[in-house]
Amino acid sequence: MTTPILALRGIRKAYPSVLALDGVDLAVQPGEIHAVLGENGAGKSTLMKIIYGAVRPDAGTMEWRGRVVRVHSPGEARELGIAMVFQHFALFESITVVENIALALAGPFDLKALASRIAEVSQRYGLPLNPWRHVHELSVGERQRVEIVRCLLQSPKLLIMDEPTSVLTPQAVEQLFGTLRTLAGEGTAIVYVSHKLDEIRRLCHRATIFRAGRRVGEVDPAKETEESLAAMMIGREFPRMQRRSHTPGEVALELVSLSVPADGPFGTPLREVNLRVHAGEIVGIAGVSGNGQAELLEAITGERLVADSGAVRLAGQPAGRLGTTRRRELGLVHVPEERLGRGTVPPMSLSENALLTAYRHGMVRHGLVMREPAAAFTNACIEGFDVRCGGLGAKAQSLSGGNLQKFIVGREMRQKPRLMVVAQPTWGVDVAATALIRQQIVDLAAQGVAVLIVSEDLGEILETCDRVAVIAGGRVSPVKNVFETSAEEIGRWMAGMFPGGPAMAAKDAERVPA
Amino acid sequence: MLESVTPLAASAVALAMPLILAALGELVVERAGVLNLGLEGMMLLGALAAFATVAHGGGLVPAILAAAAAGILASLAFGFITLTLQANQVAAGLSLTILGAGVSAFVGRQYVGFRAPASFEDLPIPLLSKVPLLGPSLFSLNALGYATLALLAGTAWFLYRTRAGLALRSIGESPVVARSLGLHVSRVRYGAVAFGGAMAGIAGCYYAVAQFKMWQEGLTSGNGWIALALVVFATWRPLRVAFGALLFGGVSALGLYLQAIGVQVSTFALASLPYLATVAVLVAISADQQMIRRHAPASLGKPFHDDS
Incomplete structure (x- = not known):
C-alpha cells in the first residue's frame, strides 16, 4: 500500500455545546475518490474545515504525503495543494466572478488573462460561466460552478468537494463525474462529501462513514447497497417514502x-x-x-x-x-431557497423567527407579542420535525443547513396553508x-x-x-x-x-x- | 460672466480639497468594513500637530508628517479598541472625536491668534494655469492640493486595479468568507484604519497650514462630519466623493461670494447653505435604497474576530 497523500489520526474537536469530532482517523490515497459519508452533525464539515485549515483541532495529527504538518490557515492549505469547494459558498457577492477567483489565486493580478483562463477551464469541464458577472446575480447552481472552477484553477493535489451535485442536472452530474474521474486519473485525490448514496456507489473508490463525531467504518461503496450504507450512516433502518394516490x-x-x-x-x-x-x-x-x-x-x-x-x-x-x-x-406559505437571510433572520432566535411569518396564529394580541404561544409554536416545530438545536432560543445561524430547513418547513406547514x-x-x-x-x-x-x-x-x-x-x-x-x-x-x-x-x-x- | 465664475470655481476647489482628503481616508476604512466616526477628532489632532510643527520652526514637510503621525496614532488607538478589544465602533469613534476636540483645544490654547510662520502657497503650473476657468481652479493649487488629486487617483487605482484593493473591498463585504480564503482580516483592517487616520491628519494640516494659516479652536468646524456624510452620499466611490466635495465647496464658495458682493441675506442663512445643500442631496440619493444597499460594505461597523 502506498503512502496516503493525506492521513488524519485521532482528530478531536469540541465546541462549547457539542463534541464535533471524537478521535477520528481518515486516510486518502493519491488518485482516489474518497467518500466521506454521514448525517448532518456527524462532524464531516468540521473535519473538512480542519483539513483546509479553517478550524484548528484540539488534538490529533495530520500527515501530508507522509510528513506531519500543521495547517494554520486556508492559505497554508492551498500552498500544500489542498483546495475546497464549500457547501456554503465562500464567495463575495458584490464583486465579479473573475475577481472572486483572483482573490484565491497567486500570481500576477491580471483579470483579463484570468478571465480567459476561466473561460477555458469552464469550457473544458462543462461548467459554463461568464467571468464578468457579479456573483449576487448568479443562482445557487452558477455559484457552485464558480467555486469548482476556482479550485480547478489551482491545480490541487487534493480536492475537497462538499455536496457538489445537489444543484446539477443529471447530464451535468455525469459531466462533473467525468471531470472528477479525469482528475483522479491524473493523480489528484478527491474527498467527496455527500449524502447521495447512489452517487457515492457510482463514483467513489472508498468511503469513510461518520456518525455523531465518530468514524464508524471504511468500506468499498461499490460492494455495498444503498440500504447498507444508509444503515451504517444513521445507525438504524432507513425510512422509506410512503406514496399515495393523488386526487386533485x-x-x-x-x-x-x-x-x-x-x-x-x-x-x-x-x-x-x-x-x-x-x-x-x-x-x-x-x-x-x-x-x-x-x-x-x-x-x-x-x-x-x-x-x-x-x-x-x-x-x-x-x-x-x-x-x-x-x-x-x-x-400561501413559502419556503425560500436562501435559508439564512430570506427564510430566517440569522442572528435571531428560532422563536423570533417563528413569529416573523406565523405571528397571525395567536402570537400577537393588541400589537404585543405573546411569548407563550410563540414558544409553544416554536417547540411544536422543533419536536414535530426533529430539529436538533439548542432549544427555541438558539440563533437561526447556529443550526446546520438540514436542521434549519426542517425548522423552516415546519414553521410554514404549521400555519394551515x-x-x-x-x-x-x-x-x-x-x-x-x-x-x-x-x-x-x-x-x-x-x-x-x-x-x-x-x-x-x-x-x-x-x-x-x-x-x-x-x-x-x-x-x-x-x-x-x-x-x-x-x-x-x-x-x-x-x-x-x-x-x-x-x-x-x-x-x-x-x-x-x- | 467668466470673471465672476472663475474665482468662485477656484475657491470651490480649494474648499473641497481637505474634504476629499478626509473622505477618501474614511472611504478606505469603511470599504474594509470599519466605521470610524472619529474623523473630526483625528483632523483636529492633525491640524494641531501640523500647526505646532510650523509654529516651532519646523518646515512644511515635517508639518505634513507630524499631522499624518498624529492621525495614525489616534486611529490606531481606535483600531486597538474596536478591532482587538471588539468594542462598539460607533461609541469608540464618537469618543475619539470628543477626545480630539478636547486635546486640540487644550494644547492649542497657547497658539490662539498666532499666524503660521510658514504655510502652503499656491503653485500655479506654467501655461496650464492660464487655461480659462480650469486653470485658476485646478492648476494653481498649493502642494497639498496637488497631493490630494494624486491621492484621489491613487486610491481609486488601489481599490479597483490591485489585488490588495480587491482584498480590502472583499473583507468589507464578508470577513468570514475572506478568512476562509486565507485573507488576513485584522491586518488589512488595521492598515485601512491607519490610512484613514493619516488622511484625516493631513486634512487637518490643510486647514491649519494651507487654508486658515492661523490657529483657532475647532478650526475644522464640523467638516469631518461632512466628509463622513460624503462617503455615504458618494456610495463609497472615490470619484463621487470628489464630486460631492466639490459640490459642498461650490455652495460654500457661492455663499461667501454673495456676501462679498453685498447681497442682503442673513450670514447665518448663507453659512448654513452648504450643509443644507449636502443634506438635500444626501436625502435625494438615499431615497434610492437600492443604490445604497448595493454599494454599502455589508460588514460595515460589525465586529469580527480572527479566531474561530
Whole structure:
C-alpha cells in the first residue's frame, strides 16, 4: 500500500455545546475518490474545515504525503495543494466572478488573462460561466460552478468537494463525474462529501462513514447497497417514502400568461407562463437555476408585484398586485431557497423567527407579542420535525443547513396553508432530513394542500411530485403526470426542447424562409 | 460672466480639497468594513500637530508628517479598541472625536491668534494655469492640493486595479468568507484604519497650514462630519466623493461670494447653505435604497474576530 497523500489520526474537536469530532482517523490515497459519508452533525464539515485549515483541532495529527504538518490557515492549505469547494459558498457577492477567483489565486493580478483562463477551464469541464458577472446575480447552481472552477484553477493535489451535485442536472452530474474521474486519473485525490448514496456507489473508490463525531467504518461503496450504507450512516433502518394516490381538488394557484421582466440585468424574464396547481397535488418545476426560477417565485409569493392582477390567482382571487402579507392571508406559505437571510433572520432566535411569518396564529394580541404561544409554536416545530438545536432560543445561524430547513418547513406547514411554495426543499440536507422533509410535504398534500416545488434536483422532483413541468429560458413547459414522463425527457426539456420552449422557438425561427 | 465664475470655481476647489482628503481616508476604512466616526477628532489632532510643527520652526514637510503621525496614532488607538478589544465602533469613534476636540483645544490654547510662520502657497503650473476657468481652479493649487488629486487617483487605482484593493473591498463585504480564503482580516483592517487616520491628519494640516494659516479652536468646524456624510452620499466611490466635495465647496464658495458682493441675506442663512445643500442631496440619493444597499460594505461597523 502506498503512502496516503493525506492521513488524519485521532482528530478531536469540541465546541462549547457539542463534541464535533471524537478521535477520528481518515486516510486518502493519491488518485482516489474518497467518500466521506454521514448525517448532518456527524462532524464531516468540521473535519473538512480542519483539513483546509479553517478550524484548528484540539488534538490529533495530520500527515501530508507522509510528513506531519500543521495547517494554520486556508492559505497554508492551498500552498500544500489542498483546495475546497464549500457547501456554503465562500464567495463575495458584490464583486465579479473573475475577481472572486483572483482573490484565491497567486500570481500576477491580471483579470483579463484570468478571465480567459476561466473561460477555458469552464469550457473544458462543462461548467459554463461568464467571468464578468457579479456573483449576487448568479443562482445557487452558477455559484457552485464558480467555486469548482476556482479550485480547478489551482491545480490541487487534493480536492475537497462538499455536496457538489445537489444543484446539477443529471447530464451535468455525469459531466462533473467525468471531470472528477479525469482528475483522479491524473493523480489528484478527491474527498467527496455527500449524502447521495447512489452517487457515492457510482463514483467513489472508498468511503469513510461518520456518525455523531465518530468514524464508524471504511468500506468499498461499490460492494455495498444503498440500504447498507444508509444503515451504517444513521445507525438504524432507513425510512422509506410512503406514496399515495393523488386526487386533485380545486385550483389553488393559477398563473395566466404571466410575464415578468428580468430580475436585474442578468436575470431571466418570464414569458407567458401558464400553470395550475390544484389542492391536494404536488407540482414540481424542474430546471437549471438561472432560467427564471427567481422571477417565478417572486411573482407567486408577492415579493414582486405584477401589473396584471389576474395573471396570478390565489384560491380563485386575482392576487398579482397583493403584497406578501395579503397573499399569506389567502393561505400561501413559502419556503425560500436562501435559508439564512430570506427564510430566517440569522442572528435571531428560532422563536423570533417563528413569529416573523406565523405571528397571525395567536402570537400577537393588541400589537404585543405573546411569548407563550410563540414558544409553544416554536417547540411544536422543533419536536414535530426533529430539529436538533439548542432549544427555541438558539440563533437561526447556529443550526446546520438540514436542521434549519426542517425548522423552516415546519414553521410554514404549521400555519394551515392552502398553498405551499417550496424552493430547493432539500438542497444540502442530509438523507434522513431529506426523507423527513419529503414525507412531510407528501403528507401535507394528502391533507388537501396544494404544493409547488421548484427544484434543481430532478431526482427529488420525480420522487416527490405528482405532476412536473420544466422551466427553461423564462418559459414553462406543459405539465406532465410524473408517471408519463422520464428523466431523459425532463432532461431534454431542461435544455429548452419542449413545445413552445426556447430551443424549439429558435428552430421555428430558423425554418422561416428568408 | 467668466470673471465672476472663475474665482468662485477656484475657491470651490480649494474648499473641497481637505474634504476629499478626509473622505477618501474614511472611504478606505469603511470599504474594509470599519466605521470610524472619529474623523473630526483625528483632523483636529492633525491640524494641531501640523500647526505646532510650523509654529516651532519646523518646515512644511515635517508639518505634513507630524499631522499624518498624529492621525495614525489616534486611529490606531481606535483600531486597538474596536478591532482587538471588539468594542462598539460607533461609541469608540464618537469618543475619539470628543477626545480630539478636547486635546486640540487644550494644547492649542497657547497658539490662539498666532499666524503660521510658514504655510502652503499656491503653485500655479506654467501655461496650464492660464487655461480659462480650469486653470485658476485646478492648476494653481498649493502642494497639498496637488497631493490630494494624486491621492484621489491613487486610491481609486488601489481599490479597483490591485489585488490588495480587491482584498480590502472583499473583507468589507464578508470577513468570514475572506478568512476562509486565507485573507488576513485584522491586518488589512488595521492598515485601512491607519490610512484613514493619516488622511484625516493631513486634512487637518490643510486647514491649519494651507487654508486658515492661523490657529483657532475647532478650526475644522464640523467638516469631518461632512466628509463622513460624503462617503455615504458618494456610495463609497472615490470619484463621487470628489464630486460631492466639490459640490459642498461650490455652495460654500457661492455663499461667501454673495456676501462679498453685498447681497442682503442673513450670514447665518448663507453659512448654513452648504450643509443644507449636502443634506438635500444626501436625502435625494438615499431615497434610492437600492443604490445604497448595493454599494454599502455589508460588514460595515460589525465586529469580527480572527479566531474561530
